[in-house]
Amino acid sequence: MRKTEALLIGGRSGAGKSSVGWEVAALLRAADVGHAYIEGDTLDAVHPAPDGDPDRSRITERNLAALWANYTDLGCHRVVYTNTASVLGSEERLFAGALRGPRIVRVLLTASDATVEERLTRRELGSELQQQLRRSAYMARRLEEQAADGTHRVATDGRRIGDIAADVVAATGWNPRKSPETISRPGRAN
Incomplete structure (x- = not known):
């Protein structure tokens, strides 16, 4: 079995994670590079928080492991995974457990x-704009200070989504021009 490879795309609210994540997935699909795309923000969208899991990390890990299986x-x-805090060194345990020790970019x-x-x-458009702005500013500082060693930084200001996504894919080393890979399907070699 091949070792899992995970591309973790993090950033403050409004940095473009979801838009870039979808465009990365589109670029990989166009190059026939097998992958799954997971929006991490949806893995812990439950209220109230489960008992004994106030930061929802256990439910996130369980849901990620179930999807990955x-x-x-x-x-x-x-896997291409987007979530604000995914690039923090403190998140390593989540991916090591749920994805069984992946190579992480x-x-x-x-x-x-x-x-x-x-x-x-x-x-x-709803009632949470001011809260989102405050949380985004806080997370920008935290991410800059606590991003894991080796984290690639890609600026999104004034740039086209396709150009940003191309820079993100380049950071993975998943070079579709050299060796396209697909998800195995019946009657198709891996």
């Missing part, structure tokens, strides 16, 4: 306060 049953060995997407405010103002 389904994807590995299909022959998948690469971390990419921190960065954006200025002005860019983030403009993006979040367009996105947050």
Whole structure:
């Protein structure tokens, strides 16, 4: 069995994680590079927090492990995962457990306060804009200070999503031009 490879895309709210994650997945699909795409923010979307799991880390790990088991049953060995804090060294345990010790590439997407405010103002149509802006500023500082060693930083200010995604894919070393790989399907070699 191949070793799991995980691309973790982190960044403050408004940095472009979801948009870039979907574009990375599109680039990999176009190059026929097998992968799964997981939006980490959805793995702990439960209220109230489960008893004994106030930061929801255990439910996140359980849900990630369950999804990954389904994807590995299909022959998948690469995952693109987006979540604000995924690039923090303190998150290593989550991926080591749920993905069974993957090779990890971390990419921190960065954006200025002005860019983030403009993006979040367009996105947050409900009551949480001010909370999102405060949390985004806090996480920007935390991510910059505590990102794991070796984390690649990719600026998103004033750039096209396709260009950002290409930089992110380049950081993985998953060079589709040299050796395209696909998720195994019946009647198709891996």
